[in-house]
Amino acid sequence: MAGTVLGVGAGVFILALLWVLVLLLCVLLSRASGVASSAGLPSSQ
Structure with a gap:
């Protein structure tokens, strides 16, 4: 179990x-x- 840390x-x-x-x-x-804030959302205008 060498790949475990904190169990x-x-x-x-x-x-x-x-x-x-x-x-x-x-x-x-x-x-x-x-544009960055509304890139994934369609415009509501």
Whole structure:
């Protein structure tokens, strides 16, 4: 069990890192203005 830290495997840390990156991306997009903030949403105008 050389690949475990705190009783969990490397996959758990990879998933946690992925979640953190996604949350940071969401925060950045929510603070962005212009095209970047509405790139994934259709315009309501």
